[in-house]
Amino acid sequence: MQEEIADLLGLTAVHVNRMLHELEGRSLLRRTGRDFMLDLPGLEAMNMIASRTYVQKPPWLPSA
Known part of the structure; x- marks a missing residue:
């Protein structure tokens, strides 16, 4: 899994x-x-990711 994440992020x-x-x-x-x-x-509090609103749910994301 980590190899896949690494490939996706370069x-x-x-x-x-x-x-x-x-x-x-x-x-x-x-x-x-x-x-x-x-x-x-x-x-978000650490400013590691930007606060954003997701308007579209990716089809591969499982339901909560």
């Missing part, structure tokens, strides 16, 4: 692994197998 799998571990250490990410749960308000 990063190395090693870098993706380090960032995922850092986010987990800051309690901004939880991983269960292949599932990821992000703390979006926490990431």
